[in-house]
């Protein structure tokens with residue numbers, strides 16, 4: 564049995580001064596029961612808690628660390644950068660370098676702005692869409708999560724789904740009223756909504772592969788319909804690729820599908836483990852941002868030199884071959900999980916797109932939030948804890964995604980398949 568004494572004590576102390584003992588709710592392990600691990604350090608695909616336990620890490624800071632923890636080139640670039648100062652509040656060539664790299668990989672981002680989180684990126688993109696169209700209403704999908712700005716905390720996934728909150732208290736009614744929600748992958752419902760209110764809708768924001776209710780791919784039919792219908796009504800289409808960017812594939816979901824949004828939001832991998840978000844898209848629309856235009860956007864630490872450095876060091880190492888190799892590893896791992904579940908006669912649905920993967924204890928199919936809710940979350944909670952005991956660190960909620968890095972080896976994958984089978988055996992016996 565792993566000993567969690569120090570993590571437990573650290574959590575008691577943290578809970579005295581921070582609500583729920585954490586700085587972001589899904590970290591708290593609340594709905595799987597038990598206390599969160601407090602981390603000492605991490606390297607490659609391994610993470611070590613303060614009790615000295617070692618885990619193969621599939622959370623990877625919720626996605627950013629595609630090159631693994633403390634990757635040598637990222638660390639040395641940061642060490643050099645920090646000597647030159649940590650922030651200037653004035654432009655540096657680093658911002659242009661990272662923006663050009665992003666544009667090369669995601670060409671629809673003709674112009675872009677750097678921010679410090681995915682939340683800021685989506686919040687700013689929504690404001691821009693409202694400013695550009697002169698309309699207030701926006702559409703999002705049930706179970707999609709776009710960060711914690713007021714307009715987007717309606718029927719959201721991630722922690723909101725984990726803790727069963729539909730609309731956060733504190734979101735003013737008029738704002739929630741202007742956020743229209745539709746079931747994910749429901750093409751008929753979105754067509755109906757646009758037929759009724761299309762000319763009042765500023766934008767549709769979507770996770771083109773949902774990752775905040777587990778992984779659920781948006782169907783080609785659904786995403787194509789979003790593109791066509793927004794165009795027909797003068798609304799903007801925003802692909803929130805904060806999670807899928809450089810994760811679903813090197814060019815995001817827009818690269819995989821060939822569907823081009825008007826605006827894109829990025830985060831996570833683009834910052835290489837430091838706080839970065841990006842919003843960008845069509846030049847004519849982005850030119851509306853201050854000081855070029857009148858839609859206000861600002862940030863004391865936007866384009867921070869350390870964050871830009873980590874982003875550049877990360878993106879400069881990515882290539883197609885890495886994604887092919889990571890995809891093959893995830894496929895192999897999920898086939899192993901499925902074989903194990905079948906042998907134990909446990910209903911299991913596995914989904915992955917590129918380096919994002921998840922499983923549902925569910926008869927299937929799982930195409931939207933209602934489907935996810937049919938999953939056996941009590942079993943998930945017990946199984947999660949057993950997996951942790953077996954040295955595998957995964958997302959502590961059915962409504963989250965797991966990730967792979969280039970540092971995960973074939974041996975790690977086989978270890979994980981064996982740990983999965985053992986955890987299933989023990990959970991069923993318990």
Ligand SMILES: Cc1ncc(COP(=O)(O)O)c(C=O)c1O
Pocket residue numbers: 680681682683685708709710711770774775803804805806807830831840
């Ligand atoms: C799709 C998506 N959009 C936006 C966000 C918000 O990003 P952040 O947590 O960096 O504010 C997240 C993750 O939290 C996300 O997964």
Ligand SMILES: N[C@H](C=O)CCC(=O)O
Pocket residue numbers: 587588589590625708721722775806963
């Ligand atoms: N699902 C969230 C983002 O992807 C998880 C990160 C967080 O909110 O702490």
